[in-house]
Amino acid sequence: MELIRADAGWKKEILRFADEVFGTDLPPGGFARLIPDVYGPDAPCDGNHWLILEEGRIRALLLTEPVSFVCGGDVLKGIGVGTVSVAEDARGRGYMQLLLKTVKEWMKKEGYAFAVLSGQRQRYAYWGYEPMEVCLTMQLEPGNGKHGLTRACADGQDAGISFSEMREGGEEETSACRLFESRPLHTKRKEQTFARHLKAGLCVPLTILRDGAFAGYLCESVRNGEPRITELELADPELYPAVMKAYWEKRAPEGFSVELAWYRTREFDFLEKICGRYLLRQGHQYDMADLKEVLRFFLRAKKELFGLSDGEWSFRVREEEGETALFSCSVKGEEIRVRRFSEEEADPAEWEKAEEWDKGELARFLFGTASFVRHRPGIPAGWLPLPLYLPSADAV
Template sequence: MAEYRSARPEERNEYIDLANYAFGADFETLLPKVYGKGIDSSSLQMVAVDEQGRMRALVAVLPERLNVCDHKLQTGYLGTVSVHPRARGEGHMKVLMNSWLERLSEEAYDMIVLAGQRQRYEYFGFTLGGARVKHTVTQDNIRHALKDTNAEGISFCPLFEAEGAVALAQRLNTSRLAHVERAAQILPQIMKTFNLNPLGVLEAGRLIGYLLVNKEGNEISELALEHPDQIVRTIKAYMANQEVWRVTVNSPDYDKALNAQLGELAEECVIETSDMYNILDFANVVEAYLTLKHRSTGLVAGEFSAVMDGQPVTARVDEHGVTVERTAKPDAVTLSKQQAQKLLLTQHSRYMEVGAPAGWFPLPLFWYKTDKF
């Protein structure tokens, strides 16, 4: 009989070795914010250990505090789902996943997030959704659309070699309408998640922002600058500096300044799903993200009432903003968990006959790559 429990500090090498073996990766390099040298992440790991004391499977959850328009949400990003090849089919992942879901529900988490194969995690109550905007900018776009844009004086350096990098990066992150809180003491490790390269953006030698780019330099997963008028100048300077033909820039739907400016010049713009989500507290999530959508792209006035996975929710938008109550009207629609998440998180909502005000859903959930796990 296998034992299912939290990992112990002295098992650090063992659970990292299991993850490395299962994925063929180096997790100390891939996720230094959790598995870096000197970091004890044993409390984040739930493991399956067989009768011989061998670690057979692992599922981890990284707790993350999320601030959405001053609404505080407790979330967890689930990852490192690892099963030893010789232990597959023994049911360890199912037990560990359900154990985590039960624990996080008891601890009053609002939502759990992960990235994974859709049907595999739908069995555990997750729904593929959210929104990531992806602009593709080419040198032709730069040459024609930005021919009169002066990018002189913009340069780049390794972010954490620049003076005041941690303070600026923290300030730019917390100034967003929605952000995951990032611990300043491990910010360099956080911003190197999944082998990202943090680049400081300087103007006349002064740090004005940063980019997080992939190894090849052709994908910007995060762009943060002090002022919107620095966006296209930075893109033009970056493409000249890197000598790449094509760059993809990812952003949340609610970043109006970035999306508006890139939309004026990009060769392509695609809106994709961002992650998989399991909502535990529907009222908190609806209130936070309706407020975000109201403050960014806007919402029409109206009311929507539903019982979502047994939780009554009534939301209103009027001249005073967004209000959400934990009650439901007598004629409220009743939705299962999967139906409710499809409505709130996916483009499928437009085909559902639920009487929601036009444009309210899907909600603009998004995780920056450096905040994933």
């Protein structure tokens, strides 16, 4: 048995193996079509896979693709973990445990603050992954379009709205990427592969035009005949009702759904008034390897999005190495500080005063739905939940 980090020469074998393991769960075209930015013909596939080999043959593999959040001048580096594959006749040998353990050690060494893994399988909790993140799915039915959207666009603003598939390498791709990057909190993407990146999960990136001029873009996913908007950005937010109505009329007359980060309050306020129903749910699973850096980044992001009241909050949590640590968070004006103390370093009185949390419960309270429905004393009002949300295009 041999454990290696694969170079570009392994791409063909990686695709063959992963397509074979996932089989009929994949669409025609396999992973090359499902995640074209990682596995497509022009993707290098170099250094982003860990393999376990037996006599030179792949027996298990794991994808580790860089994923970063950006807020102002701050960048929070992480990795997306995916394509979790073990040959059927090699299962039960501990290969996936070895790969996940190796990735955990490697990401800490390389300075990655978090790892994110799609899916909700509880077994990943053994390696530090906890379900967190808050997602909204807004469902619009035909009647919502006929009455709610039509009433919202009575002034005819939607008349000049049209959609066209985004071309790779075109001017609209550059405009869409720059629009995405203008948001106060976003993921890091490459301008030269922006359109291809949006095609993950069989999505179709569409340019939004108003009277023939670029007005924004959206990602459309159609599964089992049901259209879904997974991402939408507009140069002029006032056009949102008009774009929704035009999309309903031109592409989804039988209804559609919209995925939103919970902190996109402007879009939520509009859709909540007219949608048939909406769902508040957990998103991906994360391993917060550097909790101190993650807290500092997302507290700053929350301040950027909504503002934060001055205050302090300290808590204790048992880390994976078995040591309990004290985290002290404070906001004073523009200054945001997060400090970590071992028991030996901490002030004894502050240590005793701080509430101790289970790691999983803490993660769900910081970033998940728990803080919407449960109040915990000592936490400054408005601090939680923190604005963690990974668009589906960035999930591997």
